[in-house]
Amino acid sequence: MFLAANKEIYDLIEPHGYFDGKNEIAGDITDWRFYGDPETDLAGGTKPARNTAYAWQFLTVSVVGTLSPLSLINQLLESRSDKGQYVRKLLNVIETYLDVDRGYFDSGFYETSPVRALDEAGLEFVIRVDDGPDRVDDLIAEARANNWAWNVMDWGVGDIEDGKHLLFVVPSEKRRSRTESDGDDEDEADPWIAFYTNIEWTVDEPATRNYDGPIEQIELGQHDRQHTQTALSSDAESGTQQAKAGNSKRKTCDRVSTVNGEGSVNDKQPRMERDYPPKDPTVLAQAYRSRWGVESGYDSIKNRFLPKSGSTEFFKRVYYFNYAVLHYNMWTAANVMHAAETGHDLEEGGKAFTADDITSALSEDPVELDIGEVNDLSEFADLLQGLDPLGGYVDWKE
Numbered sequence: 001m002f003l004a005a006n007k008e009i010y011d012l013i014e015p016h017g018y019f020d021g022k023n024e025i026a027g028d029i030t031d032w033r034f035y036g037d038p039e040t041d042l043a044g045g046t047k048p049a050r051n052t053a054y055a056w057q058f059l060t061v062s063v064v065g066t067l068s069p070l071s072l073i074n075q076l077l078e079s080r081s082d083k084g085q086y087v088r089k090l091l092n093v094i095e096t097y098l099d100v101d102r103g104y105f106d107s108g109f110y111e112t113s114p115v116r117a118l119d120e121a122g123l124e125f126v127i128r129v130d131d132g133p134d135r136v137d138d139l140i141a142e143a144r145a146n147n148w149a150w151n152v153m154d155w156g157v158g159d160i161e162d163g164k165h166l167l168f169v170v171p172s173e174k175r176r177s178r179t180e181s182d183g184d185d186e187d188e189a190d191p192w193i194a195f196y197t198n199i200e201w202t203v204d205e206p207a208t209r210n211y212d213g214p215i216e217q218i219e220l221g222q223h224d225r226q227h228t229q230t231a232l233s234s235d236a237e238s239g240t241q242q243a244k245a246g247n248s249k250r251k252t253c254d255r256v257s258t259v260n261g262e263g264s265v266n267d268k269q270p271r272m273e274r275d276y277p278p279k280d281p282t283v284l285a286q287a288y289r290s291r292w293g294v295e296s297g298y299d300s301i302k303n304r305f306l307p308k309s310g311s312t313e314f315f316k317r318v319y320y321f322n323y324a325v326l327h328y329n330m331w332t333a334a335n336v337m338h339a340a341e342t343g344h345d346l347e348e349g350g351k352a353f354t355a356d357d358i359t360s361a362l363s364e365d366p367v368e369l370d371i372g373e374v375n376d377l378s379e380f381a382d383l384l385q386g387l388d389p390l391g392g393y394v395d396w397k398e
Contacts, residue, residue: 002322009329010097016340023101024064025094026291029108030298031055032321042078042314056317059086061094062294064104067346068332069297071325072097076318084113091121104291110196112158119198126288129194139169140192148206150281157196168281169194195285203280301328304355331358
């Protein structure tokens with residue numbers, strides 16, 4: 001039911017160009033915290049916060065690069081030991097919406113099974129590393145000692161073979177502003193953040209950090225991997241590596257920014273040109289920040305739209321969570337359609353409707369709809385075998 005209803009919302013938005021050029025997603029493990037018996041079905045351990053260390057966890061996937069993120073699919077995690085099986089099936093569903101080639105994922109995906117699933121799907125990924133290996137501290141210490149803008153090493157998480165992927169560290173602007181405002185000690189005044197990726201870049205040696213220099217603005221655009229091949233060749237004399245891009249293209253990136261009078265939210269204004277592969281990992285770190293809007297979106301879902309419940313039955317919790325996501329996506333749809341009809345600039349003027357406007361309208365201004373008979377409840381039934389009509393729970397043990 002959720003997938004069918006959500007597809008209807010997507011189809012309302014899509015004609016207005018809201019998803020033009022969007023081929024990047026954000027993946028999150030989102031907690032709905034639980035305060036009851038820890039043995040309750042499918043409630044499991046999570047980071048202690050708000051007087052509990054238990055939660056139902058949902059794997060969520062959203063579109064990146066839009067002014068108001070749209071959640072495409074959510075799945076309650078039944079088994080937390082093999083998230084890869086969820087990733088595989090959810091990516092199959094995502095492909096019915098978008099031609100995705102890159103994903104930005106939170107630290108819950110920094111495990112062997114989801115990384116293998118992403119690799120198998122041919123998806124470029126950047127994953128946040130929270131509780132990383134001791135080597136992260138060594139990378140940071142080396143970068144600080146040399147005043148480098150970043151540092152990197154070959155790596156493989158868990159059972160992934162060493163050297164298959166890259167582990168890199170960069171200064172965290174988000175943490176920096178927070179610690180500076182809080183007046184923390186010197187050790188925390190220069191915070192760093194770690195990422196894990198399968199994306200290579202062209203610069204081999206870290207540049208010296210220069211905070212007075214220009215900050216390169218990264219626009220989200222399509223990654224033309226079919227026309228770009230990167231090979232690393234070893235320089236026998238110097239022992240260094242140089243990245244060579246074969247048949248690489250410079251691309252002009254478009255940005256979704258406004259709604260014009262003709263009902264399209266994509267102004268197609270040419271933006272800066274940039275090469276692919278990226279110049280260095282700071283580009284990937286900045287692009288990763290584009291998913292922070294998704295995180296705030298799920299905060300809105302849980303704080304604005306999620307019903308209060310004391311139920312210990314997981315299928316009810318799944319239903320309520322998906323119900324809240326649908327309302328959040330309706331909020332996005334209302335703002336996009338209003339902008340398309342009125343020419344309102346979503347970027348400059350912000351959302352015309354607040355979350356409270358939507359919830360008030362739902363309760364105070366209901367409209368009866370005759371939706372007729374639904375012959376095919378969900379076109380995704382073949383992709384998600386075992387789909388339960390109450391909210392999308394899948395029995396992965398089949």
